[in-house]
Amino acid sequence: MNKIGFDNAAYITKQSEMISKRIGEFGGKLYLELGGKLFDDMHASRVLPGFAPDSKLQMLKKLGDAVEIVIVINAGDIESNKIRRDLGITYDTDVLRLIDAYRATGLYVGSVVLTQYNGQQSAIAFRKKLESLGVKVFIHYPIDGYPYNLPLIVSDDGFGKNEYIETERPLIAVTAPGPGSGKLATCLSQLYHENKRGVKAGYAKFETFPIWNLPLKHPVNLAYEAATADLNDVNMIDPYHLEAYGITTVNYNRDVEAFPVLNAIFEKINGVSPYKSPTDMGVNMAGYCISDDEVCKEASKAEIIRRYFAALCDKKQGRGEQSAVDKIDSLMHQAGLSVDDRTVVAAALRRSEETDNQPAVAIELHDGRIVTGKTSNLLGASSAAVLNAVKALAELPDDLLMIAPSIIEPIQRLKVNILKNHNPRLHLDETLIALSMSANTNPVANKALSQIDRVKGCEAHSTVILSQVDLDVFRKLGINITCEPVYQTKKLYHK
DSSP, X not given: OOOOOBOHHHHHHHHHHHHHHHHHHXXXXXXXXXXXXXXXXXXXXXXXXXXXXXXXXHHHHHHGXXXXXXXXXXXXXXXXXXXXXXXXXXXXXXXXXXXXXXXXXXXXXXXXXXXXXXXXXXXXXXXXXXHHTTOOEEEOOOOTTTTTOHHHHTSTTTGGGSOOOOOOSSEEEEEOSSTTSOHHHHHHHHHHHHHHTTOOOEEEEEOOSXXXXXXXXXXHHHHHHHHTGGGTOOEEEOHHHHHHHSOOOEEEHXXXXXXXXXXXXXXXXXXXXXXXXXXXXXXXXXXXXXXXXXXXXXXXHHHHHHHHHHHHHHHHTTSXXXXXXXXXXXXXXXXXXXXXXXXXXXXXXXXXXXXXXXXXXXXXXXXXXXXXXXXXXXXXXXXXXXXHHHHHHTTOOTTOOXXXXXXXXXXXXXXXXXXXXXXXXXXXXXXXXHHHHHHTTOHHHHHHHTTGGGGXXXXXXXXXXXXXXXXXXXXXXXXXXXXXXXXXXXXXXXX
16 A cells, blocks of 8 residues: 555645734735645645645635635737646646636635736637636736836836736735746736735745755655756745744755845835745645655655656657756756666566567566556557556466457457547557446446556656656556656657
8 A cells, every 4th residue: 555654634624724824914915826736736746745736725725705716818829829737738728727627626716817918819809718717807017127127117108008907815926837827916916906906915925845944955855846846946945044043945946036026015015024045935735744755755755757758758859958857867866766776667668678579668666566567469568567567466377368359359449440540459548448348248348447546646657758648548547657767669640
């Protein structure tokens, strides 16, 4: 079984108490900039075993009627059709998804803010669409010289030009589809407008990583650097906190670099800044909820290696840079790691060598057993590996047939003859559907299918870059898959 290193229940309680306290410190209204993901936070759940992917969402739900969500999107990102790579959808589409998701949990979405608005036609169309759906929309404009031209920024021609976001509740959670959306500027603009109206309000930041009260080179914090290698984020000691309090804390470079300017904006708006350091601005309590540090260290080391393979594949596919690979390689050395520490890598490569260098996949079960899958005429390596994994978990003989060729072959004919696919082998989603069909009449298949939940959290490695279909299914199953940066064929076009 997976070991637990994080107390999720304590986290939700401590986090909600801390945010409630911060609301009180600012007189009853707080603009909370939310970093990272409110739900589906799979990185946090991997490096902090026990952390629920929707922990932040549950924390906000605990605060209940005090919470109002404001979603921020950069008008330029709408115009350029910027994509969320993890979901494969545009930022504007994700805004709609987020509104639905928050509403489904009972949270109140007050409005959407279009930042950096400069008359972009796509942004105008999106605004009309939102308003036709009954969503309030506010416009914020570019400010020349932001964030350094303080006299202009904190004036009626700077923040003053932005539309004032009408809010109703004490906690305004400001979130976005992704980085660069303008969450911080939105919060600061609101502080300016609230101050002009004589309303007391404050700002805080809620970002899980880096964890400020863990050591700089703790594997959990190194794993965060690995996850953001493409952004060139660097963890560092917060010099302002050290100077003010004599306490060593960890923050990341962008917040430390921006703090003097941010502090000056606070002073310009309110006459005095409430904070002495970037760490002061944060409300993250995750570091206080680690129940087993060794478990979190080992989980984070595994994540760093996974990120290394992801960076290699991104570079191979033209989606990443060598600098990201080099950055994670350096982090691996700092943590004393190598790819040999990921046992499924060698197992997959051996299986490929045994089958004339055909694609192979290895999966490590929670009890340490490693099963493999090879490419055959009927199944791809991913399909074979997952079938062998559930077979092993069901304690069924390795050579036992669970899906009859009579079920697989009609699917292959459909793929090739009707849908005009060149590859007749079943992808992982097709294989699981075939297994489900077999389970209706085959007790053996039914027994194997009943074990599918037990693959969650298992480690896997492929000797080739997998199709997006297989990668998506591995993600949905909760299997942590990595790939060699090698294409299965020498074609120029790969789906």
